[in-house]
Amino acid sequence: MSLLELREVDAAYGAVQALRGVSLSVARGEIVALLGANGAGKSTTLRAISGLLRPAGGTILFDGQPIGGLHPERVVRLGIAHVPEGRRVFPGLSVRENILLGASNRRASRAEMAQDASAMFALFPDLVRFADAPGWTLSGGQQQMLALARGLMAKPTLLLLDEPSLGLAPLIVQQVFRIIRQIRETGTTVLLVEQNARVALSIADRGYVLETGRLAVSGAPAELWNNEEVRAAYLGGRVAKAG
Amino acid sequence: MSIALQLLFTGIGIGAVYALVALGFVLIYRATNVVNFAQGQFAMLGAFGMVITTEGLGLPYWLGILLTLAAMALFGALFNLGVYYPLRHRSFLPVVISTIGASILLTNGVLATYGPEPATLPGLTDLPGLNFGGLFLDSQYLAIIAITLVLVVLQYLFFERTLLGKKLQATSQDKEMASLLGIPVAGMIMLTFVYSAVLGGIAGILVAPILFVSVGLGAQIALKAFAASIIGGFGDIPGAIAGGLAIGVIETFGAFYISVPYKDAYAFVLLFAFLLLRPQGLFGEKVSQKA
Numbered sequence: 001m002s003l004l005e006l007r008e009v010d011a012a013y014g015a016v017q018a019l020r021g022v023s024l025s026v027a028r029g030e031i032v033a034l035l036g037a038n039g040a041g042k043s044t045t046l047r048a049i050s051g052l053l054r055p056a057g058g059t060i061l062f063d064g065q066p067i068g069g070l071h072p073e074r075v076v077r078l079g080i081a082h083v084p085e086g087r088r089v090f091p092g093l094s095v096r097e098n099i100l101l102g103a104s105n106r107r108a109s110r111a112e113m114a115q116d117a118s119a120m121f122a123l124f125p126d127l128v129r130f131a132d133a134p135g136w137t138l139s140g141g142q143q144q145m146l147a148l149a150r151g152l153m154a155k156p157t158l159l160l161l162d163e164p165s166l167g168l169a170p171l172i173v174q175q176v177f178r179i180i181r182q183i184r185e186t187g188t189t190v191l192l193v194e195q196n197a198r199v200a201l202s203i204a205d206r207g208y209v210l211e212t213g214r215l216a217v218s219g220a221p222a223e224l225w226n227n228e229e230v231r232a233a234y235l236g237g238r239v240a241k242a243g
Numbered sequence: 244m245s246i247a248l249q250l251l252f253t254g255i256g257i258g259a260v261y262a263l264v265a266l267g268f269v270l271i272y273r274a275t276n277v278v279n280f281a282q283g284q285f286a287m288l289g290a291f292g293m294v295i296t297t298e299g300l301g302l303p304y305w306l307g308i309l310l311t312l313a314a315m316a317l318f319g320a321l322f323n324l325g326v327y328y329p330l331r332h333r334s335f336l337p338v339v340i341s342t343i344g345a346s347i348l349l350t351n352g353v354l355a356t357y358g359p360e361p362a363t364l365p366g367l368t369d370l371p372g373l374n375f376g377g378l379f380l381d382s383q384y385l386a387i388i389a390i391t392l393v394l395v396v397l398q399y400l401f402f403e404r405t406l407l408g409k410k411l412q413a414t415s416q417d418k419e420m421a422s423l424l425g426i427p428v429a430g431m432i433m434l435t436f437v438y439s440a441v442l443g444g445i446a447g448i449l450v451a452p453i454l455f456v457s458v459g460l461g462a463q464i465a466l467k468a469f470a471a472s473i474i475g476g477f478g479d480i481p482g483a484i485a486g487g488l489a490i491g492v493i494e495t496f497g498a499f500y501i502s503v504p505y506k507d508a509y510a511f512v513l514l515f516a517f518l519l520l521r522p523q524g525l526f527g528e529k530v531s532q533k534a
């Protein structure tokens with residue numbers, strides 16, 4: 001059974017139909033890439049899963065249970081952490097406080113939380129010297145690290161990542177993706193939204209390509225990568241740009 | 244010199260009351276991004292709560308305070324559910340209009356029940372106060388200053404040292420992100436309303452013995468407290484406290500040295516000066532920093 005399954009999911013912002021009959025599945029332990037051009041509906045898919053957006057139709061199953069339309073506070077308690085587009089670091093809270101709040105979805109003692117936070121600082125050593133600095137003082141790359149660390153503090157079964165490479169220098173992108181691979185090795189399943197198709201497909205087990213709210217193609221990374229049509233239409237331009 | 248010190252003392256005392264109400268404005272603004280124009284009425288209700296429990300029911304003062312604060316907490320919760328919650332997904336204006344409506348309803352509700360006659364209330368203590376070589380420190384003013392100081396320190400420790408305080412801050416900075424982390428956003432906002440209502444109630448309880456308790460009390464305090472919040476750079480907690488104290492001091496000095504009938508105008512002179520010269524408020528900071 002898949003850990004996550006979307007069946008014919010529709011979603012809309014008012015009159016703007018953003019998703020039309022999207023079906024996809026993610027198996028336990030996989031890294032699945034969700035690709036597509038600007039406005040294809042990648043973020044909307046993640047928002048529907050995490051509860052930020054109530055789907056207009058279809059079914060979302062997590063571990064076999066329907067979660068479509070549940071409030072985000074409930075979804076994250078079930079073990080789905082969403083690291084949204086734009087990092088969304090709390091600007092007025094320190095790095096350490098941002099990290100600690102990541103555990104708000106579970107019952108953990110202060111000691112446990114402090115221990116988990118130390119583990120995050122070990123995973124992201126660049127954050128250590130900013131531990132007491134307010135979130136707004138961090139650079140984009142540091143904020144991305146912080147957003148990841150905060151997401152991991154939830155100890156999620158499934159991690160939803162929205163464009164973790166956006167705006168980062170190539171070296172930092174490498175670093176972030178190395179950590180994503182590490183995250184999977186600890187048993188966390190990852191659904192990864194990216195415009196940087198090359199990097200995403202390099203670590204994914206499977207990929208889906210969205211086109212204006214519909215699923216266009218899906219398959220193994222090599223298949224997608226070698227599909228001329230897909231490359232030209234959805235990936236080519238991106239790869240060159242992200243180069 | 245001794246006159247100036249005396250005025251300063253009195254000004255800080257009344258300013259502390261403005262500061263408490265201003266804190267209510269700021270906390271609700273930070274949590275919900277709307278201005279609660281009924282904040283002053285919370286103080287009026289607190290004052291009437293004391294009149295009802297101690298004068299009306301003849302209960303001891305301390306019991307009156309406890310009952311009034313409990314009633315204010317309950318009232319804050321109901322206010323949230325009735326005035327804010329149904330409109331939480333709407334824009335700024337509908338919510339603000341809703342709070343103005345609530346304010347009018349409260350004022351007229353009290354007017355219809357108790358009439359326009361002002362009531363008076365004895366002070367917290369019978370102690371006469373302290374004498375420092377010509378400087379007389381009235382016990383009620385001392386109590387106001389001490390209680391406000393304790394509240395401000397407790398509130399600071401709560402927001403800065405507790406996880407719940409951090410969750411409240413996170414909610415005020417980014418509600419969507421807070422809910423993604425599992426922070427119960429609606430609960431955090433409820434807590435903010437309850438606390439702000441209690442703060443307003445405390446302000447009313449403290450100020451009742453030095454002003455007449457009447458339906459006009461709420462608007463009178465709210466205007467000064469609102470000006471104080473703006474002078475403080477709306478949304479800034481230390482700014483609101485300093486703004487409240489500044490207004491209390493300036494209007495007390497103005498009333499003594501310039502003119503008593505214009506007492507209520509000095510706050511607005513200060514407000515205009517700030518809006519013209521320092522619109523970012525007393526401790527103005529970068530917008531990115533303010534959250």
Ligand SMILES: Nc1ncnc2c1ncn2[C@@H]1O[C@H](COP(=O)(O)OP(=O)(O)OP(=O)(O)O)[C@@H](O)[C@H]1O
Nearest residue numbers: 013016018036037038039040041042043044045195
């Ligand atoms: N808040 C919103 N209100 C109205 N329409 C929206 C909103 N957010 C997204 N949309 C629309 O929904 C569609 C899908 O947007 P979505 O953000 O999911 O795309 P995306 O694939 O994540 O794009 P990007 O790569 O630019 O992040 C787009 O047509 C977009 O204009």
Ligand SMILES: [Mg+2]
Nearest residue numbers: 042043044085
């Ligand atoms: Mg997006």
